[in-house]
Amino acid sequence: MPAGKAPKGARKAAPASGSDRIGALPDETLHHVLSFLPAQQAVRTCVLARRWLHLWKSATGLRIVGADGEAPVPFEEVREFVDSLLLLRGSSPLETFELRVAGDDIDVRRVRLWVRYAVQCKVQVLRLSFLGNAHVGPVARLRPDDPPLASRHLTKLELRGLVFNDDFLDFSRCPELQDLHIQDCSLEHAERISSLSLRHLNIRGAFNPSSRARILAPNLASSVLLTFGRTPVLQKMPLLVKGTVGIRGLCEDLCSSPAPNYVSYVDFDKSCRGCIRDGSACVILRAVSQAEDLVLIASPDTIHLLEANVQIKGRFNPNELPSTISSHVKEVEIICGGVDGNVLKVLRFLSKLNINLA
Template sequence: MEVEAGGPCSKKRKSAAAEGRGPEATADPPLDAAEGGGDGYRISGLPDGVLGDIVSLLPTKEGARTQILASRWRHLWRSAPLNLDYRPFLFHAEGLDAIVSRILTSHRGPGRRFCAPIYHLHGDEADAWLRSPALDNLHELELFPYPRGIPQPAPLPAAAFRFSDTLGVATIGECHIPDSMAQALFFPKLNKLGLENVTISESSLQTMIDGCPALECLLIRRGSGFRCVRINSISLRGIGVEAYWGELIILKEVIIENAPCLERLLLFGSAEPAHISVISAPKLETLGCLSSYLSDSSTTLTLYSTVIQGLRVDSLTETVRTVKILSVRMIALSLDVVIDLMRCFPCLERLYIESIKPGKKNLWRRKHQNLIRSLDIRLKTIDWRYYVGTKSDVDFATFFLLNARVLELMTLQVYPSNFKEEFFTRQREKLQLDKKASGGARLHFTTYHFHGSFTDFCVRDLDLADPFERSYPYQFHALS
């Protein structure tokens, strides 16, 4: 495999790597501490097993490049569990197929992770990839869908299931899983399963889920051949569902009959199923995104005996006190809607909001005077996009700033055109920060946003304590 030098490595070493002779062909002195490299290289003194684990967690290119660090490292990449991701090589001049084949030939295995585009995994060469000894005992298999979609997905390669005894994570995309294959599947160690744009019958989907007794995270994005999913699992902790394919609602219903360990239920914005029913999920803490984006076909969410249509609480016969994290997407900002949801979820601690239009004037002082005295607002953090500073925005924000007594942080994401000192000066006056109910509350403005909003998830995100929480690497402006 081609490797490139980085850091304090000689030109001679670079040349040897480029010619495919590897670092063994150079006569450069080793750089590790044991051979005179100094204190900065004491990591080389760790046992091979520990160093191998470190190398296997690196991206494919970086893992291979560790061979040139020192003689102490030369054998580690070929003996450490292989982490092979196709994406860094997708547009390489040598060609993706040639590079993947060369990596699998040069590595001794075992395999840790193999990530490849599904449309490359058909034919003799693909079969040879999946049967390579370098992938023995594979732990993670990611067969990603083609970005533009495949009109007629091909069957999933049978060789992919030779890892069924060892897989812990599997993402399968853009393929057809026939009944004959699904009925024979059993994944005793699989704890994360993602199905994206998969064609599978309803009975086979149920069989596949039932064949994963240790499953903790299940992601179903779009797909066809099934209209209902029933969940009965004592191990599942996170479920994510997206139901639409273009303009069509493929998945009509999700019924969670018994999920005693379920903590997170994620619905992908305006692409949620038509009806979701939660009969038993006593540990459910995270819910979203509830949405009003499609007003004509909003999801009906039944939580025990409480019914929520889109963002409207139709029937509140029983509060859901376990939910602490909630994400909502609304077209027009509405304080009334959020207050109703807080009544439904009285123990809410984190609220994520996305609104694309200003709402009506939220005259909460007049309308909700009695409510303010009785409503126990337990919110600690509010993350809101997109704040533009209109009258309805200010009214909405001040309701929480002046009444949420344990509020710790409110993050307002604004458009870059508003990220100016004069904008912040006006907001400081309008938001009445000197009267905030929580003395420790902080107000942050940021320009960071991304197109996926609160709904851009992979199956690993279902294992996060708060999958909606995002870092903000761009500019901040804090008002206290």
């Protein structure tokens, strides 16, 4: 081998102090680093040096967000930019695609094409956030003919500010989806949320006040459901370890029968307009009965609390448990702002289980 020549494929020596240390990193590392930048800034790196000219095209993540990396960017400011970006970028695989935009006139048809592009690039994590100029309420509406997502690679989906149609939340064509987060969205037209692969579910939004949606996710390990409107029916979740269910104000599940059962945590009276009528015994409790850590929350607007503060802890006598209560439960804790007739009904129910109050 001639003197002074390194073997073919050998790594270059570390650059001298003061030289371009970042530029000396392998392309794969730089593609990953660029994925953390807002897309506008990632593209601008093409002017740094000849080597950087095309690196942004292979960034493993695209973030269409504000300049600070957190705030939403006005939709009108990035509409043409994103169109050109996706055209020039080609079909390099994506790990993450994040779109966080604001505006009262968001072009959902254009957004749909952007999402389709991300899916074709085998995106694994998809984040969509739409805010109005006042940052209040859902602003992006999916039409009834918008099909559900279909991806063999998607593992995490985060949605904010959407108005769903009745089919979009059917994830049967996303067999690897593990995490689903829905925040500040309208689920009034969503009749069903279903996924056999889902492990973690977090929903904070409004369901239809006059009809009851259903959630089918039998393999959930954790769930958070904070909602108002008509509480959705939860199908059985035998693998659930940790669950939180919160019924906020404007709840439509207060029982109006002469002998009320109240909030939809327990059985329903068939004579009540707010009760379930399809023969199911309950909406929530039976589905989450296997959870080891379970939190049930009702806001003061839902259960009127009038008297002194109360904090109660108790332990079950396992020999007295009814079939609707999991044998895994070891301790019950009740915290409320006051005691009225509703709370007393709960206490009487718990007293039948031979709970020792702390």
